[in-house]
Amino acid sequence: MLEFTLPSLGSDMDEGKLLEWKIKLGDRVRKGQVVAIVDTSKAAVDVEIWFDGTVHELLIEPGATIPVGTVLATLLAPGEKAGTPATGRRKVSPAARKHAEALGIDVDTLAGSGPGGAVTLADVDATAAQSSLGRQAATSDRQAEMRKAIAAAMSRSKREIPHYYLSEAIAMERAQAWLSEANAGRPITGRLLMAALHLKAVALALKKYPEMNGFFRDGAFQPVAAAHIGVAISMRQGGLIAPAIHDVGEKTLDEVMRDLADLVKRARAGSLKSSEMSDPTITVTNLGEQGVESVYGVIYPPQVALVGFGRIAPRPWVDAAGWLCVTPVLTASLAADHRVSDGHRGALFLAELRDWLQQPDKL
């Protein structure tokens, strides 16, 4: 028997509210399948299961708020037979069944309050009301809840992580020229943004400096080989969220761009996946669009580094031949965890990042 527990969807989460089951008894599920929607303080998240199996019992009712780690459901492993046969046909009043079908509610997921645990019309109504109320309340309280969640994570960061900060001015003439030329030949549906180049360059630089990528947990650094880059996305109503684009280092620029566009869209629409919330191994924030020259970020625990990009703007610059000129310049910054790395390595990481941005055609 396998237990599916409520996963942590970020260091600022200690409980969640089950909004909806996406599975029912007897369903076969595959690893990575979205099985439930859980509301966190930041967003309603599509929770993916991390193993294959057959649904045996759903233990939590939609509407319930439960702590991280609570068993939500039990599943039979592939090939496993149920020790006791799964509950037989539920007693459901015909009116309740009809009503539930009309509302798209699965009667098997309901607790029955009628005789012998039968599901009644009232049970169906209660569930329907709860789930629509849940969604509404989720939107109106979200800003306050999100502020609290950000406060908790950032306070923990400043309390626990000895940050150090570095910055580097990077000439962006080549990257800009390359991007303009690439986009000139592309239809609007395939256009790239500079942000995609930033993300890819960070991922490639991380390959050489893995101590910026991973988690600090239980007093030790756990490096992660893949760069799952959390992208700080500001929400239009205030607050921010930083879900991950997975394996950025292994993706082409077009793939990174497509994933970034998709992620921003889904973050704003409130349909992120659990793996995107819990996986980021480093965060990238870009505040240049708001016009600031540089940003020194607060690391999102348990991550150990954050890369910040400011605005690309024309600045006086001394070129390789020693001539003073005007060129577009970007200030990249690194906030990193001194428990894991030193400024020397951080400086080398930023230099590596700078070098990648000088070779946009290799990104």
Added chain:
Amino acid sequence: MTQDELRKVVLATLLSIAPEVEVDELRADKPLRTQVDLDSMDWLNFLLGLHEKLAVDIPEADYAKLVTLSDVLSYLGARVR
């Protein structure tokens, strides 16, 4: 398409990206992106939305011409049938 119809399409597209915008408070002669706080991803999505609805391709080189809402309307007005 009349100028009025075009304006409706443009504003509807804008609202799909920035639902909090009060259309009546928009100044047609002031830079759109700063009034509405559109970052480059929002801007790209805005232009993509216009492309889908109006079948107008807007080359990146023309972005500089599209500063205010009036600019956007006249640019599109000259290209939409």
